[in-house]
Amino acid sequence: MRAKNLRRALVTGAVVAAVAAAGAQPASAKGAEIGGYGNEYYLNDSWSGSANRVFVYGRTDDRVYVGDWNADNVDTLAVRRGSTYYFTNRQSGGSADNVVVYGRAGDTVLMGDWDDDGVDTPAVRRGNVYHIKNSLAGGAADQVLVYGRAGDTVVVGDWDGDGRDTLGVRRGSTYYFKNSLAGGNADRTVVYGRATDAVFIGDWNGDGVDTPTVRRGSTYYVSDDFSGGQADRTIAYGRVTDTTLVGDWNGDAADTLGVRRGAPKPAPKPAPQPAPAPDSSLVRPRTPDLDCPQFSSWAEAQATFDHWRAAGYGDVHRLDADNDLVACESYFG
Ligand SMILES: [Ca+2]
Ligand SMILES: [Ca+2]
Ligand SMILES: [Ca+2]
Numbered sequence: 515m516r517a518k519n520l521r522r523a524l525v526t527g528a529v530v531a532a533v534a535a536a537g538a539q540p541a542s543a544k545g546a547e548i549g550g551y552g553n554e555y556y557l558n559d560s561w562s563g564s565a566n567r568v569f570v571y572g573r574t575d576d577r578v579y580v581g582d583w584n585a586d587n588v589d590t591l592a593v594r595r596g597s598t599y600y601f602t603n604r605q606s607g608g609s610a611d612n613v614v615v616y617g618r619a620g621d622t623v624l625m626g627d628w629d630d631d632g633v634d635t636p637a638v639r640r641g642n643v644y645h646i647k648n649s650l651a652g653g654a655a656d657q658v659l660v661y662g663r664a665g666d667t668v669v670v671g672d673w674d675g676d677g678r679d680t681l682g683v684r685r686g687s688t689y690y691f692k693n694s695l696a697g698g699n700a701d702r703t704v705v706y707g708r709a710t711d712a713v714f715i716g717d718w719n720g721d722g723v724d725t726p727t728v729r730r731g732s733t734y735y736v737s738d739d740f741s742g743g744q745a746d747r748t749i750a751y752g753r754v755t756d757t758t759l760v761g762d763w764n765g766d767a768a769d770t771l772g773v774r775r776g777a778p779k780p781a782p783k784p785a786p787q788p789a790p791a792p793d794s795s796l797v798r799p800r801t802p803d804l805d806c807p808q809f810s811s812w813a814e815a816q817a818t819f820d821h822w823r824a825a826g827y828g829d830v831h832r833l834d835a836d837n838d839l840v841a842c843e844s845y846f847g
């Protein structure tokens with residue numbers, strides 16, 4: 515998210531939103547849910563190889579967004595659990611600064627500064643209909659917009675540096691940018707990279723315009739424009755298994771990288787297996803007293819010993835003279 519100059523009082527309190535939408539295609543890049551797993555965050559203010567802000571936040575399976583929720587120019591995290599959003603203005607653990615109930619658990623949500631007030635807020639996507647909200651609160655959408663196709667991959671960014679985030683559609687390696695929250699033809703069409711590229715959007719040089727970074731494995735190719743050609747910077751960062759975050763972590767107007775990391779998602783626990791039932795057919799009665807030669811097998815002696823011991827009677831037949839919990843080993847051994 516590009517740093518903004520305007521300030522605005524934060525709306526607080528949990529409010530039930532009227533805006534709701536059915537599930538839609540997941541978006542990608544800036545503004546979208548970052549995906550991944552884990553609750554360890556490694557944020558880097560520069561393009562060096564090591565993070566300078568490391569913290570644990572939320573749960574490993576939380577859905578997470580990045581944005582500037584209080585217009586201080588610093589991007590922080592929001593955690594989503596169902597339709598409840600926990601916005602925090604610090605890069606640390608601890609409780610959320612603002613909790614908002616919004617839309618439905620199945621909604622696809624994009625975050626952006628749609629009105630240039632410095633605060634990133636949600637847009638609920640329903641197919642190719644976008645319900646734009648300009649505050650971190652419930653209630654009706656401030657604007658409803660039809661854009662692109664229901665199946666489009668959508669990117670969020672400030673393509674023209676006017677302070678407002680708008681939408682772009684990505685179809686393969688072709689990007690259709692719109693500089694206003696309106697339908698109709700794209701203002702700019704660009705072919706960039708490969709159709710298979712993972713692309714992240716940010717303002718890498720602080721000029722107010724959002725541009726792409728391509729990730730291939732753990733290598734990032736950073737571009738300060740959409741012209742194609744050589745990347746302006748290439749950096750190896752993190753691990754191939756990391757989930758990438760983009761944000762302005764220090765308020766200097768330039769976006770940099772971070773990663774989300776954690777324990778791998780645990781495999782579903784197998785159903786507990788019942789302990790094998792003892793072979794009760796082998797158990798001989800507690801009385802009369804039996805000696806080892808009167809059992810037909812070691813298994814019968816052991817089953818009888820185990821059964822009455824487990825029932826609280828101890829070694830009723832005195833089969834385990836040396837107290838090693840093995841019955842009649844000297845006779846059957
Ligand atoms: Ca902030
Ligand atoms: Ca805003
Ligand atoms: Ca713009």
Ligand SMILES: [Ca+2]
Nearest residue numbers: 762763766768
């Ligand atoms: Ca920065």
